[in-house]
Amino acid sequence: MTHIEPRTWERFFWPVLVCALLLALWHYCVVWTATRIFPSPLEVERGMAELLRQNVLWGDIVDSLRRVAVGFGAAAVLGIPLGLIFGWYPAANQVVNPAMQILRPISPIAWIPVAIIFFGVGDNAAIFLIFLGAFFPIVVSCTDGVSNVPSVSRRAGRNFGLSPLQLLAKVVFPAALPQIIVGLRIALGIAWLVVVAAEMIAVDSGLGYLIIDSRNSGKRYDLVVAAMLLIGVIGLALDLGFRKLERIKSVRWGFRDDS
Amino acid sequence: MVGGIADLVRHGLLLKYVVASLFRVTWGFVLAVIFAIPIGLTIGWYRRAQMAFNPIIQILRPISPLAWIPIAILWFGVGDLAAIFLIFMGCFLPLLLTAINAVQSIPLVYINAGRNFGLRPAELVYRVLYPAVIPKLIVGLRITLGIAWLVVVAAEMIAVSSGLGFLIVDARNAGNRYDLVVAGMVLIGIIGLLLDVGIRSLERVKSFRWSYSED
Numbered sequence: 001m002t003h004i005e006p007r008t009w010e011r012f013f014w015p016v017l018v019c020a021l022l023l024a025l026w027h028y029c030v031v032w033t034a035t036r037i038f039p040s041p042l043e044v045e046r047g048m049a050e051l052l053r054q055n056v057l058w059g060d061i062v063d064s065l066r067r068v069a070v071g072f073g074a075a076a077v078l079g080i081p082l083g084l085i086f087g088w089y090p091a092a093n094q095v096v097n098p099a100m101q102i103l104r105p106i107s108p109i110a111w112i113p114v115a116i117i118f119f120g121v122g123d124n125a126a127i128f129l130i131f132l133g134a135f136f137p138i139v140v141s142c143t144d145g146v147s148n149v150p151s152v153s154r155r156a157g158r159n160f161g162l163s164p165l166q167l168l169a170k171v172v173f174p175a176a177l178p179q180i181i182v183g184l185r186i187a188l189g190i191a192w193l194v195v196v197a198a199e200m201i202a203v204d205s206g207l208g209y210l211i212i213d214s215r216n217s218g219k220r221y222d223l224v225v226a227a228m229l230l231i232g233v234i235g236l237a238l239d240l241g242f243r244k245l246e247r248i249k250s251v252r253w254g255f256r257d258d259s
Numbered sequence: 260m261v262g263g264i265a266d267l268v269r270h271g272l273l274l275k276y277v278v279a280s281l282f283r284v285t286w287g288f289v290l291a292v293i294f295a296i297p298i299g300l301t302i303g304w305y306r307r308a309q310m311a312f313n314p315i316i317q318i319l320r321p322i323s324p325l326a327w328i329p330i331a332i333l334w335f336g337v338g339d340l341a342a343i344f345l346i347f348m349g350c351f352l353p354l355l356l357t358a359i360n361a362v363q364s365i366p367l368v369y370i371n372a373g374r375n376f377g378l379r380p381a382e383l384v385y386r387v388l389y390p391a392v393i394p395k396l397i398v399g400l401r402i403t404l405g406i407a408w409l410v411v412v413a414a415e416m417i418a419v420s421s422g423l424g425f426l427i428v429d430a431r432n433a434g435n436r437y438d439l440v441v442a443g444m445v446l447i448g449i450i451g452l453l454l455d456v457g458i459r460s461l462e463r464v465k466s467f468r469w470s471y472s473e474d
Contacts, residue, residue: 006306014311022315037333105405105451106444109325109413110424113431113440189321196323197413208326215329224329228322235321 039222044229047222057210061234064195064206067123071130072191076184079135083142087176088168093143100136108133108194112201126198126206133194134187141183145176178246185242192235207231263438264446267426277450280411280422283339287346288407295351296396299358300388309359316352324349324410328417342414342422349410350403357399361392394462401458408451423447 023041030040039047051057086093108129115125149172157171199208207227214223267273302308327348331341365388373387415424423443430439 006310010307011310014307015314018311019315038330101452101455102445102448104448105408105455106448107409107412107424109409109416110427110444110447112416113427113437114444117437192321193323193325197325200325200328201416208323211326211329221329221333228326229318231326232318232320232322236317239317239321 037219037221039225043222044225047220048226048229051210051223051226057230060205060207060210061230064199064208065234067126067198067206068130068188068191068195071127071195072134072188074127075131075134075138075187075191079138079187080142080180083139083180084146084168084173084176086139087143087146088172090147093147100139104136104140108190109197109201112198116202121202123203125202126195129198129202130191130194134191137187137190138180138183141186142176142180145179145183146172148179149175181242181246185239185246188238188242189235192231192238196231207234263436263442267439267442272426273446276422276426277446279419280415280424281450283342283414283422284346284404284407284411287343287411288350288404290343291347291350291354291403291407292400295354296358299355300362300392302355303359303362309363316355320352320356324406325413325417328414331414332418337418339419341418342411345414345418346407346410349406353403353406354399357396357403358392361395361399362388364395365391397458397461400461401455404454404458405451408447408454412447423450 027040027042030038086096111129111132112125115128119125119128153171153175154167157167162170195206196208196211199206200212203209204213207230210227211224214220214227264273267276302312324345327345328341331344331348335341335344369387369391370383373383378386411422412424412427415422416428419425420429423446427440427443430436430443
């Protein structure tokens with residue numbers, strides 16, 4: 001809340017300074033404690049370079065992204081219409097809501113045994129877990145989005161003689177879209193969290209597997225940390241990509257308050 | 260499934276596992292609250308601090324708390340501490356972000372008004388900042404408690420040998436008792452729901468409510 005606007009150079013200077021300080025702290029902690037197991041930043045960087053050279057990394061990244069894309073896509077395809085229906089018919093929402101509230105806090109990871117009986121160990125189990133992780137947030141945000149549409153807009157639509165389907169397509173959906181997109185963004189973040197966990201247990205490729213595998217086969221903690229940083233960077237890129245969507249003009253009209 | 264639950268209750272295991280899970284969630288969550296909220300409020304208050312820390316927070320945030328499992332086991336061994344560390348990691352960054360956002364969204368008018376009335380910094384914090392951020396913090400706490408409950412189950416499936424997550428994995432590995440698996444999942448769901456309802460009741464406390472005036 002300091003009132004002086006930061007200058008342009010500060011925008012780069014401070015983050016770089018803090019990053020450098022933290023890296024130095026990390027490096028010297030490793031040096032001081034004389035640990036053999038935990039890697040220093042330089043070792044992590046070398047580990048990352050090694051991964052890049054071996055070309056396994058791209059396969060793992062592509063596998064993880066593919067699982068997220070399929071699981072998240074399925075959750076969006078099923079979740080958005082369901083959420084719209086629940087928002088549109090409050091009675092339906094009241095029927096389903098208690099069951100949803102009980103299913104929602106169950107960790108997608110807790111479904112692992114069930115996923116494995118249904119789908120065996122493999123891609124489908126991981127995709128199912130991601131689907132479950134992303135599905136509930138999407139449904140809830142769609143339901144909220146629709147029920148928050150001001151009734152003025154609906155009545156105006158009716159007065160112009162729109163049929164219920166037209167009303168849904170031309171008024172309700174666009175008005176709810178901003179909230180739906182926020183829900184999708186949150187769900188994508190969750191999907192990215194779940195894929196890593198699922199890959200640590202249920203399959204043998206992908207970034208999560210890379211972490212577990214580098215630990216189990218020879219305590220390569222430099223690769224563990226390198227993989228974690230990669231997961232962070234890719235997750236950030238996904239989030240930024242989605243934020244771009246929020247800024248598209250035709251999506252924006254529902255963001256009334258904060259333009 | 261009902262038979263499965265009755266079995267567990269009779270052996271006294273169920274209560275033990277529920278308590279073990281809740282114990283870990285409580286410690287991990289409380290530690291995260293103690294560290295994240297003051298740090299977050301401080302970072303949010305200073306524009307430059309926020310600029311400085313933002314990139315790191317954004318990179319660390321998408322890392323699944325479970326990806327920390329190898330490191331948690333390396334540092335703390337297999338046991339309660341590792342699970343608590345994972346829950347802490349899962350809660351810390353979301354809470355930190357909530358606290359930062361909460362401070363930044365205080366209308367400047369409030370702060371200027373407080374200053375005009377000649378409040379000293381300590382009074383300003385206590386009488387203006389604290390009440391203004393509380394509603395947002397409570398929403399953040401609720402979301403984070405949900406995350407903690409998700410993480411504890413996963414952590415218990417890997418890092419310890421008690422708790423509801425362990426119950427699920429153990430029931431499957433020791434003889435494919437899928438009735439117990441499903442019973443464990445339903446219990447997790449119900450307890451998660453109760454936690455959520457409990458923390459929602461905080462939102463209704465009178466002294467927290469004043470900045471909800473807009474809705």
